[in-house]
Amino acid sequence: MNEAAVPVGPLNDALLALRLFLMAPVRLGGLSLRGGGPARDLVLEKLREDGAELRRIPMHVDDERLLGGVDFAASIASGHKVRQRGLLEEAAGCVFVVPLAERLPEAIAGRIAQELDAASMAGGFGLVLLDDGIEPDDRPPSCLLERIAFDCDLSRVASLDVDDAGKSIAIEPDAVALLDDRQLASIAATASALGIPSVRPMLFAAETARLHAALNGREQPDENDLQIAARLVLAPRARQLPASEPEPAEAQNESPAERTDDGSETSEGKLEDIVLEAAAAAIPPDLLAQLSSGKANRNAAGSGSGKRRKSALRGKPIGVRPGVPRGGARLTLIDTMRAAIPWQALRRRQRGEDRRLIVQKEDLRIRRFEERAARLTIFCVDASGSAAAARLAEAKGAVELMLAQAYATRSEVALVAFRGTAADLILPPTRSLTRARRALAELPGGGGTPLAMGLQAAREVALSAEARGRTPHLVVLTDGRGNIxxxxxxxxxxxxxxxxxxxxxxxxxxxxxxVVDISARPGPDGPRLAELMQARFLALPMADARKLHAAVRAATPSRAA
Amino acid sequence: MTLPSVLRNTRLAKPLPMPHCCARKPKHMARFPFSAIVAQDEMKQALLVSAVDPAIGGVMVFGDRGTGKSTAARALASLLPPILAIQNCPYGCSAEDKERFPDVCGTGPIRKRPVPFVDLPLGATEDRVIGSLDLETALRSGEKAFEPGLLAKAHRGFLYIDEINLLEDYLVDLLLDVAASGENVVEREGLSVRHPAKFVLIGSGNPEEGELRPQLLDRFGLSVEVRTPTEIDDRVEIMRRCAAQERDPESFAEEWAAEDEKILRKVARGKKKLATMQVPDEILADCAELCIAVGADGLRGELTLMRGAKALAALNGAKAVRREHVIAIAPSALRHRLRRDVLDETGSTARIERALGDLFG
Structure with a gap:
């Protein structure tokens, strides 16, 4: 088998990942296919060809259907509780396809993740997530991505040429030997060099190496298998670039003692390097760009928190409407009975039954709630040379103070900074102080004042927040003197x-x-800008972080009741 | 229109099968043995301490995904000795509970059952958590009956919430209130039910994905920060053990059974010892001094510190509480209670360690 000839590319990798996944769907959890289009259709076709039983989990699936529960319609018709089996329960050993996985509600994802955890020990199922997201943050719920082995990006596949040598499984996967210590160490070292804190990817990588060995008829996994495992499992999860020196960064910084007896470990060192190299070479280009600019130094899907909020479950009750209590919607018993009572005599006669209360499906009433949209405060900060460096520090402080309260006010904070010739979304909408602090610490100052770009970027953030049901509020800190x-x-x-x-x-x-004018001598530019934006205006020539924060809070209208 | 008269008589439902979402997991499922978890000593210590003295008030685990948080919590539950409970009681009440809540308990002989471990899913609804009106009975006969929720199921055991920082606020409030009071009071939908719900709340979450309100943090007794071991050897050992467990869970469990048994005996001994454990005055003074030095808000810090040190001493089989116990438990007991100045970046753990060094160095 001439493995050197196997073409490398996202599509081929995805096909290989699929093949490995189908060998042990439960142990590997699943795979995610990002980006629609013909390439993904091709992979899905292969999946269908394989003959594994496929089920779809639509986005709107409710708890009862997913996990099993009371079948309402049948229960009412028969007068006693009728249970239905859930999808996950019904289909042990199945592969579930989740379309539009990036929009899967957290609640359902959480349930599936829980079942994946349980299933890896008893029975089980595999997941295929179809990720149609476009923005980098638009990913399937991180709790699912964490629990599946492969994350394939097919969004920039250009050619559909595949190496379609449909290999049959050469030997039973279980016949392959477990990885030896040297091999395990190479996976561990690679994971830590790429900044992957979780243990799960390492386990997936070890399993993948063994399966790949089985696929190629080797009883002893070798270098090649480890490279494939690193490329398919570890590379897409990289959070940092490996240090440019061949030795993993971790080994240098944190545990120098580990490598003292280098004499005997030269071969281990080599294996690590080979595996790490394979992984590093396979880090997706956009992730690579983000990593090298230091922007994406965080959990790839970490921003998914709290964005989606249920509406039929919580909030101010605004009356009832007919409907079946499903997906968390609550039945209002009194209204249901009120709807059923006038018909009792008629129904008893019609059905010839003598139940005390005959309730039919159309009587059911559920409660509706109105939910207040969460507020997003977008700081648009002038980080140019004209806004002195000190003012930038104050703005950073104010953002941190806003965030410290974000939890109490149920609001999120985002930060757009403009300087030189660009405006950047330094901090995407978040409630996390930890993340914000890191983003702010890296915010440099100086250069020209591309005020127009800053405003445009802030507006885009505001619009996308609105699309997600947030109420945006923009705070522009500038001297109003744009020159780019x-x-x-x-x-x-x-x-x-x-x-x-x-x-x-x-x-x-x-x-x-x-608009907050932060110049030392406020001129006419600030008020003019505020007028154009139909914004409030505040001149703060002498403020510190706390004063600025208080002023912003005072000027922020209280949330719509 | 007034309430239909058929609705007026409240009665409790017959003991029902448990809500499906928690009954689905097979009980015999082989769990990863507690003693086989590599490193993570602080988390293990905190969990064991809270098992010795459930009154400490739960453990909050901060850390990345995939660092063994849920594995440890689950392992602990299956490690503990079975409890004695009334056979048909939907709440798993002990004989004492029955005296306090005579109306709600089932009847029947006392039987052993495993310590309950409830894994609260992220999307859980209020109904499912606190219990709700039993719709079957209500719709069929017009009688109000209570269908116990997850809180009932967790009585005398553990309630584990992964990613608690993503749980909706009102649910977190509710859980902490019940955890603190030890009983669940349901007053809604025309129901009026009070049932025991004493459990150890274990929360976990990644602070990168959303903060937890300080008020809520304060309610947790202990908090720990977990990180994946950075030592390559530890990482290799983790992979090796996981592979062995996956291969043959039963023999893997057997291999570690002796170790687990040791821990189990240690916890059981600790529980017994706890009642008589003395806390010398100078230890109380130490606790107070330490809390003042780090600026922990409120009395809860001191109380938890003292309780934690006491439980740790009991767990370790010491005769009396000594300073080393206070020092060992202080980071877990105080870390989450420090007043946070957002403009100060020093981590809480570092502040506590500095204070420990200054005071007891």
Missing amino acids: AADGSASRSRSGQDVEQAARAIAAHGVEAL
Whole structure:
């Protein structure tokens, strides 16, 4: 078998991952296929060809259907409790396909994750997540990604040429020897060099290496198997780039003692390097770009928290409507009975039954709730040279103070900074102080003032937040003197026009805004900007972080009741 | 329209099968043995201490995914000796519980049952957690009956909530209130039920994905920070043990049974010893001094510190509480209670360790 000839590419990797996954769906948990299109269809076709039993879990599945529970309609018709079996229960040994996995509600994902944990010990199922997200943060729930072995990105597959030598499984996977210590160590070292804290990927990688050995008829997993495992399992989860020196960073910084007896371990060192190299070479290009710019130094899917909120479950009750209590919606008993009582005499006669109360499906009433949208405060901070460095520190402090309270006010904070010739979303909407602090610490200052770009970027954040059901509130900290135009050219007049346009766009969209003038001598620019944005204006020439925070809070209108 | 008269007589449902979401997991499922967990000593210590003295008030585990949080919590539950409970009681009441809550308990002989371990799913609804009106009975006969929820199931055991920071706030409030009071009071949908619900709350979460309100943190007795071991040897050992467990759970469990048995005896001895454990005055003074030095808010810190040290001493089989016990438990007991200045980046653990060094160095 000439393995060197196996073409490397996302599509081939995905097909290989699929083949390995189908050999042991339960042990590997599943795979995620990102990006729609013909490449994914091809992989799915292979999946169907394989003959494994496939079931779909639609997004709107409710708890009862997923895990089993009371069948309401049947229960009412028969007058006693009728249980239905859940999808997961019904289909042990099945492969579940989850379409639009990036939009799967956290609640359902949490249930599936729990079942995956339980299933890895008894019976079980495998998952295929179809991820149609486009934005980097638009990922399937992290609790699921964590529990599946493969995460394949097919979104930039250009050619559909595949090496379709449908290998049959050469030997039984269980016949393959367990990895020896040297091999396990190479996986562990690679994982820590890539900054992967979780243990699960390491276990998946070890399993993958064995399965790949089985696929190729080897009873003893070798270097090649480990490389494949690192490429398929570890690389997509990288959180940091391995140190440029061949030795993993961890071994240098934290445990120098470990490598003292180097004489006997030269071969181990080599194996580690080979595996690490294979993983590093396979880190997806966009992740690589993020990692090298230091922006994505965090859990890839960590931002999924708290974004989606249920609405039929919680909030201010606003009356009842007919409906079946499912998916967490609550039955209101009194209203249900009120609806059923007028018909009792008729129903008894019709059915010839003598039950005390005959309730039919159409009598059921469920409660509706109104939920208040969470607030997102977007700080748009001028980090240019004209806004002195000290003011930047104050702005950072104010953001941290806002965040410290974010939990109590159920709000999120985002931060857009503009300097030089660009505006960046430094901190995507979050409630996490830990994350915010890290993002803020890395925020540099100095350079020109691309105010127009900053406003545009802030507006985009506001719009996307609104689309997710948030109420955005924009706080712009600037001196109002933009000197870089929207296209990056250093023209004060063009810049002025662009700022005006961007400000008007914000006003047109009706985003609540506050302009804080942080220049030492407030001029006419700040108020003018506020007017264009139809925003409130605040001049704070002498504020510290706490004062700024208090001012922003005071100027923020109380949440709509 | 008034309430239909058929609704007026409340009665409790017959003992029902447990709500399906927690009954689904087979009881005999082989769990990873507690003693086979590599490293993570602080977490193991905190869990064992809370098993010795459930009154400490639960454990909060901070850490990344895949660091063995749930594995440890689950392992602990299956490690503990079975409890004696009334056979048909939906709440698993002991004979004493029955005296306090005579209305709700079932009847029947006392039987052994395993310590309950309830894994609260992220999307759990209020109904499922606190219990709800039994719709079957209500719709069929118009009688109000109570269908116990997950809180009932967790009585005398553990309630584990993964990613507690993502759980909806009102549910967290509710859970902490019940955990603190030891009983679940349901007053809604025309129900009025009070049943025992004493459990050790174990929460876990990653602070990167959302903060937990300080008020809620304060309610947890102990908190620990877990990290994956960075030593390659430890990591290799983890992989080796997991592979062995997956291969043959039964023989793996057997291999560790002796170790687990040791821990079990240690906990049982500790529980017995706890009642008579003395806390010398100078230890109380140590606790108070330490709390003042680190600036822990409220009295809860001191109380937990003292209780934790006492339980740890009992667990270790000491005659009396000594300073070393206070020092060993202090980071877990106080870490989450420090007043947080958002502009100060020093970690809580570092502040406690500094204070420990200054005071007792």
